Amino acid sequence: MKSVRNHYDEFLAPVYSWILGDFENAYQANVELFASLELSPEYGDLALDLGCGPGCQSLPLAERGFSVIAIDFCQELLDELEERAGDLQITTVCADLREFDQYIDEPPGLIVCMGDTLVHLPDTAAVDKCIDRVSRALKPGGTFVYSIRDYVSSEPAGADRFVPIRADDQQIFTCFLDYRDTVVHVHDVLYRKEGGAWKMHISDYLKLRLDTAEINQRLQANGLDISRQMTEKGMIVVVATKSAST
């Protein structure tokens, strides 16, 4: 089985934007989400995008006026983000997102960790530690937005464990999900037309089965209020706000 980092570096990065249903669609969904959440900076306010991927959150945040630090450990996805960023205020950092506080010299007004990224951390202790760091780092009155898929409330069985992601006449991408007690063993299956014939490539890794109730409790214990929770395109989105007086 691959580490998450190797899975992205060696398998997923070249097709990641394509499996999003094309970058433009994922970008537009975030433009609309951030508008509905009314996420706006004071001038120059810093936003951190943890696990930014190709930038479908970083770009809309920079367009809303945030100065964005976009952190990911996959350089190929950061290169894509940089190509799209143009003159927008986005600085990319190739690093482990858990070390984000090494790359900021002022408290961010906004931290996002979206698109099912938290589930990639190695265990729940690492998630707790990350939540604590995020809570401490935020500016008083600042906002944390995370989004994850629901791997807790039901367990697909039989044929439901095969999830078609995207297909065209050159490639077909399917996920096979094997649910265990605390993790989902994810197998990404890519068929690609190579020299006129279909060739299969498979890579597998683990995702944590995280419970938003537990993450939210941790945020609340750290002095944040859960101001919104909703489900958007199969993803649970949670907005938490740090008290202005902390």
Ligand SMILES: C[S@@+](CC[C@H](N)C(=O)[O-])C[C@H]1O[C@@H](n2cnc3c(N)ncnc32)[C@H](O)[C@@H]1O
């Ligand atoms: C599912 S993608 C989400 C990307 C983007 N936020 C989105 O919504 O499309 C998860 C991203 O997190 C990155 N990632 C996972 N674990 C990481 C870690 N510990 N440090 C840095 N990046 C990480 C992966 O490289 C990948 O780009």
